[in-house]
Amino acid sequence: MKRFALVLAAVLVAGLSGCDEMKPTSLKERNKDTLDQWADTHVERLYQVCQQQYRAGQHIEVETKAQEALRLQPEHQEFLLMLGKVQIELGKPFKAEKALEKLAEIAPQRFDVPYFIGIARERSGNLQGALDSYQHALQLSGGRGSEIVMAATEVLISMGKPAEAQRFLQTHMPPPDEAEARVYELAGRLASILGQHSQAVDHFERATLMDVENLRYPEMLGEAQYHAGMFAEAISTFEGVLARDEAPDAGVCMMLGDCYLARGLNGKAIDAYRRACQADTGRVACWVNLAKGELASGNAERAAQAARQARKVDRRSVEAAQILAYALLKDNEVVQAAKVLKEARKTHPKDPTITCLLGQTYASVGKWDRAGQFYRYALKLDPKCAVARELLAVAEQNRTAGSDRTLPTP
Numbered sequence: 001m002k003r004f005a006l007v008l009a010a011v012l013v014a015g016l017s018g019c020d021e022m023k024p025t026s027l028k029e030r031n032k033d034t035l036d037q038w039a040d041t042h043v044e045r046l047y048q049v050c051q052q053q054y055r056a057g058q059h060i061e062v063e064t065k066a067q068e069a070l071r072l073q074p075e076h077q078e079f080l081l082m083l084g085k086v087q088i089e090l091g092k093p094f095k096a097e098k099a100l101e102k103l104a105e106i107a108p109q110r111f112d113v114p115y116f117i118g119i120a121r122e123r124s125g126n127l128q129g130a131l132d133s134y135q136h137a138l139q140l141s142g143g144r145g146s147e148i149v150m151a152a153t154e155v156l157i158s159m160g161k162p163a164e165a166q167r168f169l170q171t172h173m174p175p176p177d178e179a180e181a182r183v184y185e186l187a188g189r190l191a192s193i194l195g196q197h198s199q200a201v202d203h204f205e206r207a208t209l210m211d212v213e214n215l216r217y218p219e220m221l222g223e224a225q226y227h228a229g230m231f232a233e234a235i236s237t238f239e240g241v242l243a244r245d246e247a248p249d250a251g252v253c254m255m256l257g258d259c260y261l262a263r264g265l266n267g268k269a270i271d272a273y274r275r276a277c278q279a280d281t282g283r284v285a286c287w288v289n290l291a292k293g294e295l296a297s298g299n300a301e302r303a304a305q306a307a308r309q310a311r312k313v314d315r316r317s318v319e320a321a322q323i324l325a326y327a328l329l330k331d332n333e334v335v336q337a338a339k340v341l342k343e344a345r346k347t348h349p350k351d352p353t354i355t356c357l358l359g360q361t362y363a364s365v366g367k368w369d370r371a372g373q374f375y376r377y378a379l380k381l382d383p384k385c386a387v388a389r390e391l392l393a394v395a396e397q398n399r400t401a402g403s404d405r406t407l408p409t410p
Contacts, residue, residue, distance in 0.1 A: 043069045043076060050082055062086045075106050084116055093124035111140035115148055122155060131155045138172070146174055146183055153186060157193070166190045181210035181217065188220060197228035215241060219252055226259055234259045250280035254289050266297040277309075284314045291323045300330035318348045325357050334364050352378040352385045359391060368399035 046069045053062045066083040069076060080103040087096035097120040104113045118133030134152035141148060149172045156165035169187055173179065188203030204221035211217060218241050225234035238256040242248050257272030273290035280286055287310035294303035307324035310317055321344035328337035338361040344354050359374030375392035378385055 043073050043079070047078060047082075050079075054082065054086065059086045059089045063090060077103060077107055077110075080106070081113065081116070084120065088116070088120050088123060091123075093120040096120040097124070109140060111137045111145070111148075113137075114140065115145075115151070118151060118155075122151075122158075127155050127159050131159070143172065146178075146180055149173075150183060150186055153190070157190070162190055162193045166194065181207040181214065184210065185217060185220065188224065192220075192224055192227070197224055200224035201228055201230065215245060219249070222252070222259075223255055226255055226262075231259045231262045235263070248275060248279050250276040250283055250286055253279060254286060257289055257293060261293060261296060266293060269293045270297060277306075282313055284310050284317050284320060287313065288317070288319050288323060291320070291327070295323065295327060295330075300327040303327040304331070316347050318344060318351055318354065321348075322353050322357065325354075329357070329360060329364065332364075334361050337361055350381050352382040352388060355381060356385070356388050356391060359395070363391075363395060363398075368395045371395045372399065 046065050050062045050065050050069075053059075053065070063083065063086050066079050066086065069079045070083065073079070080099050084096040084100035084103065087093070087099065097117055100113055100117045100120060103110070104117065107113065114133045115137040118130045118137065121127075121133055122130035131152055134148055134155065138145065138148045138152065149169065153165045153169045156162070156168060166187075169183075169190065173187070174183065184203045184207040188200045188207060191197070191200035191203060201221065201224045204217060204224050207214075208217040208221055218237050222234045222237035222241065225231075225237060235256065238252055238259065241252055242256070245252075253272050253276035257269040257276065260266070260269035260272055270290065270293040273286065273293045276283075276286040277290055287306050291303045291306035291310065294300075294306060304324055304327040307320050307327060310320035311324065314320070321340055325337040325340045325344075328334075328340065338358070341354055341358045341361065345351070345358065348354055355374050355378040359371040359378070362368075362374065363371035372392055372395040375388045375395060378388035379392065382388070
């Protein structure tokens with residue numbers, strides 16, 4: 001019995017000793033599991049909050065919480081992506097790129113990561129790097145994704161390569177049943193940049209039909225129609241835009257006026273230009289166009305009034321000075337015209353039109369030699385200036401003949 005007690009005691013001591021050796025390891029494991037569970041739960045809650053704040057535009061708060069989550073789980077993919085996205089929004093493209101590059105190492109097959117890297121690089125001015133990233137994203141996506149295609153196309157435009165951008169877009173253009181209106185808008189803008197106005201009309205027509213609520217598309221369509229010489233169609237388009245818009249855009253009114261003017265509808269053109277002036281009284285182009293419309297209608301006095309208003313908005317406007325001087329010459333206000341032109345010449349010494357008009361002030365009082373000097377100088381400024389060449393020829397004829405014939409107006 002005594003021997004059994006001794007054996008039992010030895011077993012118990014050995015057992016207790018083994019428990020003591022196991023106890024610290026078990027506690028560490030349990031503590032680590034508990035901490036991991038807490039971290040998972042906390043990070044998940046942070047992510048839900050961040051999603052709501054991101055949608056609400058609370059970008060600073062999102063950045064702070066994302067950084068907190070990444071301290072707990074440095075390789076959390078969605079938080080790395082969110083941090084990169086929000087830092088792009090906050091104007092921190094270099095930091096965004098760093099976070100996204102880390103994510104690219106963790107998940108190299110995700111095509112959304114190089115896409116956002118491309119955005120970060122584009123924001124930082126690294127256009128070639130952005131293009132490389134967009135092309136990599138497109139490759140990973142299997143050639144899908146209109147957002148990636150449009151982003152790469154826009155970068156090529158920014159790089160001054162519109163022809164290459166057009167080829168790229170045409171190569172990766174989604175099928176008609178999958179394409180978005182924005183893709184056709186981009187195609188239309190590219191065609192306009194390249195002077196392919198008929199193609200631009202086709203693209204903008206598609207965009208307009210696909211998104212009838214977007215007023216910008218018919219505006220772009222009307223402008224393309226105008227440049228394509230489709231004035232009647234452009235008038236119809238712009239009139240439709242203005243009928244839908246309670247607050248008419250001055251630019252749309254001016255383009256409508258230009259279309260009326262091209263069709264010889266001077267009265268309607270003047271009404272459209274006046275509407276543009278009412279929409280934006282501080283825009284020089286509105287008053288300049290109104291002055292042009294009045295001149296086309298033969299009303300030099302009203303043209304001069306509109307041109308003076310344009311010069312009140314911007315005294316340095318060369319076009320306003322040109323039209324004002326021309327209108328004054330039409331009304332035989334030679335001295336006033338010369339005064340306007342000499343002032344304008346101080347700020348625009350190399351403008352051939354100002355120089356030609358100065359020549360006309362001398363020609364209008366029979367000083368053909370002096371007039372010829374200005375026309376020659378205008379040709380020196382612009383050897384291709386047909387108006388200066390024609391005026392010089394007439395001045396030479398009058399000087400030789402000693403005639404006082406009226407000089408043709410440019």
